[in-house]
Amino acid sequence: MIEKFDFKSSELERDAPKEMMLLSIISQSFFQPFSLEDNLLVTLTALTSGSGVGFNRAMLFLREGDRLKGEMWLGPGSAQEAGDIWEVLSTPGIGYIEIVEHNRALVRKNEDTLSRRIRDLVYAAGEGNALIPALASCRKEILLVKGAREEPLVDRRFLDIIQVDEFLCIPLLARDEVLGEIVLDNAITRTPIGPGDIKLASLCGLIAGNYIYSAGLHRKLLDMEKTAAMGEMAMFVTHQIRNPIVAIGGFADQLLQPGLPEDKRERNIRIIREEIHRLEHIIFQMGHFLKVSLKEPVYFDPAPVISSVLDSPEVQAKKPAYEMRVELEDGLPRLFCDPTSFGEVLRNLLDNAFDATPPGGRVSVRGYRKTNGWYVLSVRDTGKGITNPDKDRLFKPFFTTKEKGMGLGLPFIKRVMDTCGGQVEVRSRVGGGALFKLYFQYREGE
């Protein structure tokens, strides 16, 4: 017998040992679609998630060039607040996304008072004679400080802020390079830091260090891809824009010449109009694609967005020529995506379906829950389908088989789905139509 599990099953049950919970949550930062700040904040939250295992407060320094700079400080301001936070975190079934949302709310509410206090703490990162907390990073060693007030190696300014006698400094290392440091303490419960705590925290530090490292690599890679794509793009855009402009100029010149017969005048004006339409379309598509950053995903009700796309004049104009089907499972859940991008994604899929399908064909939109925790929105058509070599290039910018295509629709969709941690899947056979499936994270409606 073979049993299959997807990666959602790596989310542990609540009764799992606390240590495992902690490591499981922190290691998820590698594949969650959130910003570096959001993901690191989750790591700090996990480290401070309550009595038993875990600390009361966690402070994060990040390496910037040759300096180590205070970034975030997470923890309750009082015993009362501590109780509140620990209660939220021990809600059964709480997942990564909930922790991110909880953190964002908390940071908003407290205007991040703790973090503000450490933002102007800056240390030189490479010096051998640095003071604590920077000393841990310089030596690449974990340092447990007790009786801090009597210890001359502790920076006094730092001590004034943290105001505890006992704390733990964990450098964040990857490839033997220091990327940051975490300082942990038990300011509220005053529990001494034990060997078990140190082991666990050092493991978390390794994971967080490697996460920061891989996030940096990922960013560099994206930048490189962008530069390469820019060259391609400049070429393509020159071509796509110059051609309609030449046509508009040329036919306009003819209009200016005396003695052009009436039927040709009309034809020229029609061509000019069409070419201007085309320019507009190009500019619209470019605008979409070039959006520097997409809006953050949120849980939203997709029903009104889907209706507005289906009721848009462009879709309504196509409808009579096709057999159009829309089947959405009762009780639409809330989907995790930016609502505007979601609408644009659906619109792009429908445009492609209509383009590929001759009039009389069928275009269907379906929405349903999968058992493995995804919500699927699919667009299927009965059009010409996609050849195998083309399938590999579908999501590359500027890949198009249409005379007036831009090849930016599917790359845009890919970007949106990456941003919200979803997926796109394509199935198609030549002549057998195409099926595009979008997988979204979802939550039942509130």
Next chain:
Amino acid sequence: MNKRILLVEDEKPLCLLYEEELSKEGYDVTAVTDADAALEALDKDPFDLIVTDIRMPGKDGIELITHIMGRRRDIPIIINTAYQSYKEDFMTWAADAYVVKSSSLDELKAKIRQLLDR
């Protein structure tokens, strides 16, 4: 007899524009929209000059030139394209002129006259 021009241009409005404007100059113009049709036309009829785009679906203009060089070295070729950058591609040196498409056809017309009067 009028001089005969073979025009290869995949964009339909542009194809129409060039065809009309070059006919007005007194040339016999045969317009085709891809490289394969161009090779076919070349086998059938004699031409005095070829005007071709570079980026086209299917065989592109550079492949077309390569094919033509293999058969008929005597027909002058003008590249007429939206791209400035292909000038650096050494195969385009094989062409007799390189014109960047512009909304005024004066440069193209002048190059054609020059090459045909030679």
